[in-house]
Amino acid sequence: MHMMYFTEQPMSAYDAKAGLDYGATALTFSNSYFDPNEGSRLYNEYLEEYIMAEEYGADGIMLNEHHNAPFCMQARTNMFASILAAVTKRVKIVILGNPLPLTENPVQLAEELAMIDMISKGRLVSGFVRGGGQEQLANGVNPAFNRERFMEAHDLVQKTWTQPGPFRWEGTHYQQRVVNPWAIPMQKPYPRVWIPGVLSKETVIWTAQQRYPYIALNTSIEATKQIHETYDKAAAEVGYVAGPENFGYLIRVHVQDTEEKAMENARQFMWMQGEFTGLANPVWANPAGYFSPSGRRAFVEFSTGRAKNPRGNPTFEQQVNDTMIIAGTPDQVIERLKYLVRETRPGIMGIWANDGNVSKDDRRRCIQLLCGEVMPAIKEYGATLGLNDPWEANAPVHLRYSTDLVGQKVAAE
Amino acid sequence: MSVVWTDTVKQIAGIDLHLTRGGTGPTVLVLHHDIGTVDQLPFYDALAEKFDVLIPHHPGWGKSQRPQWLRSPRDIAAIYAWLLADLEASGVSLIGLGFGGWIAAEMASLAPRDYAGLVLVGAAGIKPAEGEYIADQAIVSYIAYPKSGFHDEAAFARIYGDVSTDQLEAWDIAREMSFRTAWKPYMYSQTLPHLLGGVRAPALIVWGDDDRIVPLSSGQAYARALPGASMTTIPDCGHFAEMEKPDTVAKLAIDFLSRK
Numbered sequence: 121m122h123m124m125y126f127t128e129q130p131m132s133a134y135d136a137k138a139g140l141d142y143g144a145t146a147l148t149f150s151n152s153y154f155d156p157n158e159g160s161r162l163y164n165e166y167l168e169e170y171i172m173a174e175e176y177g178a179d180g181i182m183l184n185e186h187h188n189a190p191f192c193m194q195a196r197t198n199m200f201a202s203i204l205a206a207v208t209k210r211v212k213i214v215i216l217g218n219p220l221p222l223t224e225n226p227v228q229l230a231e232e233l234a235m236i237d238m239i240s241k242g243r244l245v246s247g248f249v250r251g252g253g254q255e256q257l258a259n260g261v262n263p264a265f266n267r268e269r270f271m272e273a274h275d276l277v278q279k280t281w282t283q284p285g286p287f288r289w290e291g292t293h294y295q296q297r298v299v300n301p302w303a304i305p306m307q308k309p310y311p312r313v314w315i316p317g318v319l320s321k322e323t324v325i326w327t328a329q330q331r332y333p334y335i336a337l338n339t340s341i342e343a344t345k346q347i348h349e350t351y352d353k354a355a356a357e358v359g360y361v362a363g364p365e366n367f368g369y370l371i372r373v374h375v376q377d378t379e380e381k382a383m384e385n386a387r388q389f390m391w392m393q394g395e396f397t398g399l400a401n402p403v404w405a406n407p408a409g410y411f412s413p414s415g416r417r418a419f420v421e422f423s424t425g426r427a428k429n430p431r432g433n434p435t436f437e438q439q440v441n442d443t444m445i446i447a448g449t450p451d452q453v454i455e456r457l458k459y460l461v462r463e464t465r466p467g468i469m470g471i472w473a474n475d476g477n478v479s480k481d482d483r484r485r486c487i488q489l490l491c492g493e494v495m496p497a498i499k500e501y502g503a504t505l506g507l508n509d510p511w512e513a514n515a516p517v518h519l520r521y522s523t524d525l526v527g528q529k530v531a532a533e
Numbered sequence: 534m535s536v537v538w539t540d541t542v543k544q545i546a547g548i549d550l551h552l553t554r555g556g557t558g559p560t561v562l563v564l565h566h567d568i569g570t571v572d573q574l575p576f577y578d579a580l581a582e583k584f585d586v587l588i589p590h591h592p593g594w595g596k597s598q599r600p601q602w603l604r605s606p607r608d609i610a611a612i613y614a615w616l617l618a619d620l621e622a623s624g625v626s627l628i629g630l631g632f633g634g635w636i637a638a639e640m641a642s643l644a645p646r647d648y649a650g651l652v653l654v655g656a657a658g659i660k661p662a663e664g665e666y667i668a669d670q671a672i673v674s675y676i677a678y679p680k681s682g683f684h685d686e687a688a689f690a691r692i693y694g695d696v697s698t699d700q701l702e703a704w705d706i707a708r709e710m711s712f713r714t715a716w717k718p719y720m721y722s723q724t725l726p727h728l729l730g731g732v733r734a735p736a737l738i739v740w741g742d743d744d745r746i747v748p749l750s751s752g753q754a755y756a757r758a759l760p761g762a763s764m765t766t767i768p769d770c771g772h773f774a775e776m777e778k779p780d781t782v783a784k785l786a787i788d789f790l791s792r793k
Contacts, residue, residue, distance in 0.1 A: 147672070257671055262713070262717065263671075264716070265713075401672065403671070404672060407708075408706075408708035408711075408712060409712050409713065416706075417702055420675060420701035421698055423675065424701060
């Protein structure tokens with residue numbers, strides 16, 4: 121099992137009251153509340169903590185990006201990935217992920233990722249995401265073409281990584297005269313690609329069709345099982361049997377020496393008060409055209425206050441009861457995580473450990489206990505359940521490199 | 534006097550285009566807003582007293598099929614030029630409402646001698662004066678956006694009532710089509726103002742004095758770009774002028790398009 125440390129890198133040093141008074145902590149909440157001196161301090165602290173996570177035993181560091189909001193300070197995931205490529209030695213650098221539709225130049229993105237792969241000496245895992253609705257609005261990218269741009273940018277990146285240049289690309293959303301970047305990835309055929317997600321069935325199916333691992337982002341156990349079913353069915357249709365190496369799961373966990381302190385800090389997972397992306401107008405998260413047309417009716421009803429949020433708005437206590445948040449001493453956390461692992465059977469596990477206003481000392485103690493005690497215990501337990509990660513399973517990077525497809529004689533190299 | 538309206542479907546550019554037609558007289562093509570149109574409006578009935586009125590649903594909006602390839606109001610303008618050719622209509626006047634005004638202006642720019650008259654009501658399509666912006670529907674809710682286009686909220690309620698879920702869905706689809714055709718730059722063309730100087734059709738620019746969606750300065754830019762255009766504002770009126778002040782807008786349009 122592959123176990124990663126994750127934090128949203130919260131910009132906790134802002135006036136929370138200002139956000140509540142304004143009624144939103146995303147997109148249009150003014151950046152006049154951002155203090156770059158505090159930003160500098162936090163960026164550097166978070167960087168030190170990633171290095172600690174490696175020292176204490178994490179297999180990977182999971183990175184992401186968001187825009188125009190205090191809940192996440194990373195505006196470009198490749199920047200932290202580049203720094204970590206140079207300053208860490210062993211951990212996988214797991215980008216989950218680059219929001220493909222936001223790029224106007226997928227070739228340069230492919231080039232940047234190849235550089236990170238080389239600088240890290242082959243430790244890059246290059247996840248891709250559609251990006252949330254607010255990310256499209258913050259970057260001026262048309263939400264109505266989000267999925268088309270995701271698919272086409274993926275295909276162009278993949279071709280850039282695997283087909284010798286120069287070649288030309290004349291797509292619907294991207295046109296490139298000469299694709300021939302000199303930086304290409306060190307890992308062959310190309311760095312592993314994992315796809316994280318929350319809601320979209322279309323993405324689960326597409327991910328299974330590529331044979332990429334799907335990382336469920338803190339979905340309920342029930343929803344996670346449904347994701348597996350959808351994935352398994354799509355995998356069977358293209359000729360392979362999905363295993364734990366095809367699934368990842370991200371869970372919020374906070375560990376301290378006492379249960380009381382762990383619970384107190386875990387409440388910071390509720391820091392943003394609303395959705396995990398902060399207080400926001402629903403149409404920012406789901407601008408027209410971004411979401412599947414099948415969800416249109418339910419969404420317009422929810423967004424105008426006529427229906428409940430389909431994702432619910434559970435309290436902290438409910439989320440602890442439902443194993444959406446785990447907090448406690450190492451022993452307590454290990455017990456709950458074992459239950460979760462039994463139920464969801466992931467080969468890849470992300471631990472979202474610190475959010476909001478957890479103090480520097482507590483964040484670091486959490487990392488020590490988590491990476492030093494909890495992760496090894498869960499890895500050992502996972503091994504007894506046969507929960508292999510993609511490296512342990514020697515899984516193909518993409519469907520096209522499979523050698524075990526039903527009816528297949530020779531791998532299509 | 535009640536008007537008989539007939540709905541038909543026209544095959545244009547690979548899609549089924551919905552067209553409502555009613556009234557008798559010279560032909561007038563009415564082009565609806567970015568939020569689509571309801572089926573019945575007093576404004577439409579008033580026009581049909583004097584004209585043969587064509588009210589299509591824009592491709593992708595309302596009951597018209599979506600062309601996946603559609604990218605701009607200029608594409609929609611070409612579809613309507615095709616429609617008029619198929620209908621063998623000539624001497625047609627154009628009434629463009631908001632976003633539909635942009636389409637009408639594109640049509641006039643592409644065929645400067647073809648139209649008998651041009652009435653633009655709160656038309657999008659030209660960048661407003663420095664420091665002013667066309668309101669961005671992407672960041673406001675489905676109900677807040679249309680509401681902001683009325684000076685008097687009672688006028689909004691008169692048309693939409695409590696707003697049905699079907700209407701909300703139609704607005705979401707309309708919003709998606711607005712993004713597909715007018716995302717960036719949002720709701721204007723950088724080339725259109727340079728292409729209007731050849732238009733021969735007499736043009737009337739009508740603006741609500743409280744238009745919070747397309748600033749009045751866009752209307753002034755149209756008045757400058759279209760040769761011999763005249764401009765008038767309607768007091769206590771928002772962007773959706775034909776819904777808020779139907780009699781006033783209908784009278785202005787009828788008088789203007791009927792004059793010799």
